[in-house]
Amino acid sequence: MFIIFSSENAELTYCLFRVSKFEKVCGNIRLKDKIGIFALLCILCMVHIVECHEISLNPDFDTHQSPYDILYILEGEEKHKLRESLSSLQFEVTQNDFTEPPYRNDYYDLKDKGDYKCVICGHNLFKSDTKYDSGSGWPSFYEPDGEVVERPDTSSNRNRTEVVCGNCGAHLGHLFKDGPEDKTGMRYCINSASLKFDKGGSE
Numbered sequence: 001m002f003i004i005f006s007s008e009n010a011e012l013t014y015c016l017f018r019v020s021k022f023e024k025v026c027g028n029i030r031l032k033d034k035i036g037i038f039a040l041l042c043i044l045c046m047v048h049i050v051e052c053h054e055i056s057l058n059p060d061f062d063t064h065q066s067p068y069d070i071l072y073i074l075e076g077e078e079k080h081k082l083r084e085s086l087s088s089l090q091f092e093v094t095q096n097d098f099t100e101p102p103y104r105n106d107y108y109d110l111k112d113k114g115d116y117k118c119v120i121c122g123h124n125l126f127k128s129d130t131k132y133d134s135g136s137g138w139p140s141f142y143e144p145d146g147e148v149v150e151r152p153d154t155s156s157n158r159n160r161t162e163v164v165c166g167n168c169g170a171h172l173g174h175l176f177k178d179g180p181e182d183k184t185g186m187r188y189c190i191n192s193a194s195l196k197f198d199k200g201g202s203e
Helices: 019-026 034-057 066-075 077-085 088-096
Strands: 002-005 015-018 114-118 124-127 148-153 160-165 171-176 187-190 195-199
Touching (some): 148 171
Antiparallel strands (some): 148 160, 160 171
16 A cells, blocks of 8 residues: 655655555554544655655754654653553553454463452452453453443444443453353453453452
8 A cells, every 4th residue: 555645846746655664653543434544644654755855955854753753742642651651562452442362461371369450540350259261362250340341342343342441441351241150141351461460469
């Protein structure tokens, strides 16, 4: 996929950019539709055009931060600081509803006693006493300990129930009605990346 820009400046008549060049920036922003994505790419490409022009006039022009300055403006100071304090996976899961790989995460088979807290705000979410092996490859609980919010999720052309932190709204995972029948019958399928484990917290 390419984006082409033209300019009155003969040196910048055609600027051709692969979208993948900005994949790291665009992939970390939650945009709802193609118009938003296109608008973002236009901004980034125009920034690059200006940089090319400035470099032609001043070889010492500093360009290394410009795309992320735009990212900072779009996200806001709070989310920008949050991005810096989390791993890329933690940010994508909690802020952009990403799902981590099954069986390749920190807590799916953890059997230690303790509390599972929100990685963003530290809010109590689940206790190890309600954790069980669902065979899904993700941490699974049959009931929450703290306040979580459930809301409809129709992404990926599926009707599901999303689970978010009741305190800060961070994405946690999804709720399914295939949990232990002798308990609640519910399965809170939660991303490890959205959790912070407090060992011994339940004791």
